[in-house]
Amino acid sequence: MTHDTQPASLPSNRSTSLLTDMYELTMLQAALRDGTAHRECAFEVFARRLPNERRYGVVAGTARVLRAVQDFVFTEDQLEHLSFLDEQTLEYLRNYRFTGQIDGYREGELYFPYSPLLTVRGTFAECVILETVILSIMNADSAVASAAARMVTAADGRMIIEMGSRRTHEYSAVTASRAAYLAGFQATSNLEASYRYGIPASGTSAHAWTLLHINDDGTPNEAAAFQAQIDSLGVDTTLLVDTYDITKGVETAIEVAGTELGGVRIDSGDLGALTRRVRRQLDELGAHNTRIVVSSDLDEFAIAGLRGDPVDAFGVGTSVVTGSGAPTASMVYKLVEVDGHPVAKRSSGKAMTGGAKKALRAYRATGVAVDEIVYPFDASTPDVGHLKSAELTVPLVRDGQVVDGQPTLNESRDHLAAQLLTLPWEGLALSRDEPAISTRFVGFPSQ
Amino acid sequence: MTHDTQPASLPSNRSTSLLTDMYELTMLQAALRDGTAHRECAFEVFARRLPNERRYGVVAGTARVLRAVQDFVFTEDQLEHLSFLDEQTLEYLRNYRFTGQIDGYREGELYFPYSPLLTVRGTFAECVILETVILSIMNADSAVASAAARMVTAADGRMIIEMGSRRTHEYSAVTASRAAYLAGFQATSNLEASYRYGIPASGTSAHAWTLLHINDDGTPNEAAAFQAQIDSLGVDTTLLVDTYDITKGVETAIEVAGTELGGVRIDSGDLGALTRRVRRQLDELGAHNTRIVVSSDLDEFAIAGLRGDPVDAFGVGTSVVTGSGAPTASMVYKLVEVDGHPVAKRSSGKAMTGGAKKALRAYRATGVAVDEIVYPFDASTPDVGHLKSAELTVPLVRDGQVVDGQPTLNESRDHLAAQLLTLPWEGLALSRDEPAISTRFVGFPSQ
Numbered sequence: 051m052t053h054d055t056q057p058a059s060l061p062s063n064r065s066t067s068l069l070t071d072m073y074e075l076t077m078l079q080a081a082l083r084d085g086t087a088h089r090e091c092a093f094e095v096f097a098r099r100l101p102n103e104r105r106y107g108v109v110a111g112t113a114r115v116l117r118a119v120q121d122f123v124f125t126e127d128q129l130e131h132l133s134f135l136d137e138q139t140l141e142y143l144r145n146y147r148f149t150g151q152i153d154g155y156r157e158g159e160l161y162f163p164y165s166p167l168l169t170v171r172g173t174f175a176e177c178v179i180l181e182t183v184i185l186s187i188m189n190a191d192s193a194v195a196s197a198a199a200r201m202v203t204a205a206d207g208r209m210i211i212e213m214g215s216r217r218t219h220e221y222s223a224v225t226a227s228r229a230a231y232l233a234g235f236q237a238t239s240n241l242e243a244s245y246r247y248g249i250p251a252s253g254t255s256a257h258a259w260t261l262l263h264i265n266d267d268g269t270p271n272e273a274a275a276f277q278a279q280i281d282s283l284g285v286d287t288t289l290l291v292d293t294y295d296i297t298k299g300v301e302t303a304i305e306v307a308g309t310e311l312g313g314v315r316i317d318s319g320d321l322g323a324l325t326r327r328v329r330r331q332l333d334e335l336g337a338h339n340t341r342i343v344v345s346s347d348l349d350e351f352a353i354a355g356l357r358g359d360p361v362d363a364f365g366v367g368t369s370v371v372t373g374s375g376a377p378t379a380s381m382v383y384k385l386v387e388v389d390g391h392p393v394a395k396r397s398s399g400k401a402m403t404g405g406a407k408k409a410l411r412a413y414r415a416t417g418v419a420v421d422e423i424v425y426p427f428d429a430s431t432p433d434v435g436h437l438k439s440a441e442l443t444v445p446l447v448r449d450g451q452v453v454d455g456q457p458t459l460n461e462s463r464d465h466l467a468a469q470l471l472t473l474p475w476e477g478l479a480l481s482r483d484e485p486a487i488s489t490r491f492v493g494f495p496s497q
Numbered sequence: 498m499t500h501d502t503q504p505a506s507l508p509s510n511r512s513t514s515l516l517t518d519m520y521e522l523t524m525l526q527a528a529l530r531d532g533t534a535h536r537e538c539a540f541e542v543f544a545r546r547l548p549n550e551r552r553y554g555v556v557a558g559t560a561r562v563l564r565a566v567q568d569f570v571f572t573e574d575q576l577e578h579l580s581f582l583d584e585q586t587l588e589y590l591r592n593y594r595f596t597g598q599i600d601g602y603r604e605g606e607l608y609f610p611y612s613p614l615l616t617v618r619g620t621f622a623e624c625v626i627l628e629t630v631i632l633s634i635m636n637a638d639s640a641v642a643s644a645a646a647r648m649v650t651a652a653d654g655r656m657i658i659e660m661g662s663r664r665t666h667e668y669s670a671v672t673a674s675r676a677a678y679l680a681g682f683q684a685t686s687n688l689e690a691s692y693r694y695g696i697p698a699s700g701t702s703a704h705a706w707t708l709l710h711i712n713d714d715g716t717p718n719e720a721a722a723f724q725a726q727i728d729s730l731g732v733d734t735t736l737l738v739d740t741y742d743i744t745k746g747v748e749t750a751i752e753v754a755g756t757e758l759g760g761v762r763i764d765s766g767d768l769g770a771l772t773r774r775v776r777r778q779l780d781e782l783g784a785h786n787t788r789i790v791v792s793s794d795l796d797e798f799a800i801a802g803l804r805g806d807p808v809d810a811f812g813v814g815t816s817v818v819t820g821s822g823a824p825t826a827s828m829v830y831k832l833v834e835v836d837g838h839p840v841a842k843r844s845s846g847k848a849m850t851g852g853a854k855k856a857l858r859a860y861r862a863t864g865v866a867v868d869e870i871v872y873p874f875d876a877s878t879p880d881v882g883h884l885k886s887a888e889l890t891v892p893l894v895r896d897g898q899v900v901d902g903q904p905t906l907n908e909s910r911d912h913l914a915a916q917l918l919t920l921p922w923e924g925l926a927l928s929r930d931e932p933a934i935s936t937r938f939v940g941f942p943s944q
Contacts, residue, residue: 068689069667071660073700075688080702080729084721086709093705118667131692174709181703182687185663186670213518216632217825220516220565222666223633240629241522242515245578253520255527256628258540258832261840262533262621268838274531282527293842318844368825377819378664385705391715393708395740397765 066118067146068128069183075132078175079139087142087175092387092406092427095154095168095188097161101196101376103482106473108199108466109167110229111191112157113459116452118183119148148176152447153408153427158232158462159442160469161192162422162485166407166443167381169427174388181383188381190222191229193373197350198233199470200374201366203478204353209363211252213239213345214371226371232463235370247459254315254343254365255279260293270294276306288313288343291328300328304335313341313362321346322359329360349374350480392494403494408443410434411472411487419472422489432492513565514593515575516630522579525622526586534589534622539834539853539874542601542615542635544608548643548823550929553920555646555913556614557676558638559604560906563899565630566595595623599894600855600874605679605909606889607916608639609869609932613854613890614828616874621835628830635828637669638676640820644797645680646917647821648813650925651800656810658699660686660792661818673818679910682817694906701762701790701812702726707740717741723753735760735790738775747775751782760788760809768793769806776807796821797927839941850941855890857881858919858934866919869936879939 081087100107124132124143132140150172161167168184170177202210212230215223227243237252238244244251255275263275276289285307291299291314303314314332316324321344332340344356345365353364373379384402385393392404406427412420412434422442425432431441445453457465470478477486528534547554571579571590579587597619608614615631617624649657659677662670674690684699685691691698702722710722723736732754738746738761750761761779763771768791779787791803792812800811820826831849832840839851853874859867859881869889872879878888892900904912917925924933 066667068692069662069670070688071662071686071700072688072691072698073686073702076700076730077702077706077726080706080725081709083729084725086725089709091709128692131688134698174705178703178705181705182663182670183667186665186667189664190666190669215516215518216629216830217636217827218633219637219666219669219672220513220630220633221668222637223516223629225666239518239520241517241519241579244519245515245575251519251581253518253523255520255524256625257842257844258621258625258628259524259527261832261842262528262536262538262835264835264838264840268835268840270840278527278531278533279524282530283523292844295843368827372824377824378815380664380815383663385708388709388711388715391711393711393715393717395704395708396742397704397739 064121065123065125065128066121066183067124069186070179071182074179074181075135075139077178078142079135081174082138082142088173089389091172091174091177091385093170093177093181093383094166094386094407095184095381095383096164096166097379097381099163099380100485101193101373101379104196104200105477105479105483105486107161107192107379108195108233109155109157109159109161109192110195110232111187112154112446113456114187114191114225115168115184116152116446116456118187119152119180119447120452122146122148122180122183142175146176147450148172148180148447149450150176150447151445151449153443153445155442156444156457156462156465158457158466158469160473162487162489164424164489165422166409166424169406169443171406185381185383189378191225192379192381193377194226194229194371195233196379197374197376198230198235198370199466200350200480201353201370202234203470204350204357204480205364206357208361210235211237211239211363211365212370213365214367215240217368218371223371228459230370232459232466234463234467254288255290257290257293260290272299273302273306276303280307285310286312288315288341290315290317292316292318296324296328297331300331301335304332304337309335309337309340311337311340313343315343315345315365317345321361322356325356325359325361354480403491405494408441410439410441412437412439413472417472418474419487421487424489424491425493429493511568512570512572512575513568513630514571516633517626518629521626521628522582522586524625525589526582528621529585529589535620536836538619538621538624538832540617540624540628540830541613541833541854542631542828542830543611543613544826544828546610546827547932548640548820548826551643551647552924552926552930552933554608554639554826555642555680556602556604556606556608556639557642557679558634559601559893560903561634561638561672562615562631563599563893563903565634566599566627566894567899569593569595569627569630589622593623594897595619595627595894596897597623597894598892598896600890600892602889603891603904603909603912605904605913605916607920609934609936611871611936612869613856613871616853616890618853632828632830636825638672639826639828640824641673641676641818642680643826644821644823645677645682645817646913647797647927648800648817649681650917651797651804651927652811653804655808657682658684658686658810658812659817660812661814662687664815665818670818675906677817679906679913681910681914701735702737704737704740707737719746720749720753723750727754732757733759735762735788737762737764739763739765743771743775744778747778748782751779751784751787756782756784756787758784758787760790762790762792762812764793768808769803772803772806772808801927850938852941855888857886857888859884859886860919864919865921866934868934871936871938872940876940
């Protein structure tokens, strides 16, 4: 049975329950049958490595995960499609509500290899079927936030705007905007993200706008395009000056707008050389306050390369929404404990430490992070001697209910900004290297 | 707040209208004000290059685009959020329905640099605001399909299953499954994709399943896990044998299941060496028909590398849903014609040919593609001499209505499979190189 009448990409209700791999439900069925379904388990979300040998990762998506778990319910329509399952399993799903516990890193926290990002506790049955939706959200959002934070650092205080919606899935675009904002971007071009999450929306104009303005004989009329944009949006708008010739474009822009023009955007060419030339030209024309906005395939390296140039704002598209070379955070969801016994697979290259875990981060008196300490979930907090420490594992869900007082998006954004200041200075470098701080496992039996 | 203007059949969450960049609406406002909004325009979707210097691309997402254009309507709720627009613009959007024409490549068609993939004609106003949603869909779906088709070729007729949902945005996962199936994958792990698009669902079990099965003292009991899976799913199921020791896992699997076991899955290690060893072991145990399924970070190169090994099925995750190094197809949506005049920007490195276009592909008598010919939309079909030719540009939308007889997903899948056979043999190679066939522009004034 297919549902071609469904919308292009959203289910007709908010249920997240089919955003799931088939094997989770067949494992559920087998577990209901052999009685293991009700064993008390702990599953853990973690990443074995940071993308592209970066120095740190950014946890993002937590708030969306909590929502998705609440919305993980099966409608009769959906159950009808699951005819590969037996009646006992369908009945279990019909009544399904997650009733367990989730603890983990808050959104906007830094993470490193093997940080225990989320610990999901409950029966095997109720936890196993959440694997895909939890990972999809965490992997997508953390990939974008982890890349975006590096771009924010590279922009070094200058305005940075997310405008990559067109280069990624239409709904991935919306949450990518959210993740970029979390990481410190100031605005997004995406209206749904602005609508849904309250992120400031921003935009200039496209080449199409300039190209639309032709004379009756088909010849270009850039001045008419600029004039119409100013008439509609005011002189503080940003004019796109590289449709034809940039020098001529800048000249026309100031002729039409006067020296109080808000900004000009350059979307092609050697941005370093061009911005220096355009800045000189603007200054010569007396437009000292006219900002220069650049776009055109910028990533963190290109942004850093423009640090010495007269750029006032960066518009970043493809690279931020695709995680700048790492489109997924490669997080996994692994069973680590069954009825109080730690469990762990031993597959080649994929070994892990069993047992539910918590973590804290230790800091020098100066506030610089020293290392991350992972310890058994039920153990007391390890002693860090003369160092200060902060608990990273916080309660997120209790008995199926989201714990009150979850941070807002802006609070998580502020938290991340503060955390980035705790990294050893070399931890903010863009080059490939070891994680900025090391992770120590304390209180586990040696493997 | 009322929803009077909304067609009764349209739930509020189906609207695609805010999957849009802000600047499209501010350009609309400026155009309504200066009178250019109603100029007759043509916008074109094309890609300047193929991802990663591949030999061909696969058009995907077309059916989803047509649906999204139908669903591009503004609810009162949405309009209320657009308070940055003036009343005239809000009124325009309140009544918005696309009423123009769309022509283009069908889904499942091959494409090359500068292939005119979609031509959207109508007033500037009605076309300009579709940019983001059209590109998001085409870029995401074509990126996945273009990577997936290479994996299907590399699998060389063996079963290939998409199981990457957890590594990409939760809804991107659903359409990635669709794009992979279009490209020739036989099944998906994703239940929403199966539900929505009728794609066969498939799955084995996770390491969590084996780890769940411990004895009272916490020691592993792999046999119990295998037995329970077979009891529930039958002996034709696939057992995951690499949780602890693979050789022991295979031995236990056949002990429990007998020699009629459907398959074993290996998800780690050197898959070439392991599959040869496991095949020998299975054969020695008499399990000659037990299939070997491999997964673990496979991409088209890894799949090709296993061509000589006893692999019966490939499970592909991260690399297919993230486009195997090219998570976006980098397609753009450019204004090419205004009131019958061709227009084109001249930005450095981003030059293009103005005017609405069509294309055909020329073939030798043997059926091998020779080149792609792009010509003016209103010109007659170019003469290809002794070659055969096929029109690539087909009508998709007329006066805002989707043209009847659009292909089903399976028809597009068959079309692609047939088209891949027309490529010159070196066009199927995985290595980086020039596009498999060249594209010629015929009938345009020289630039």
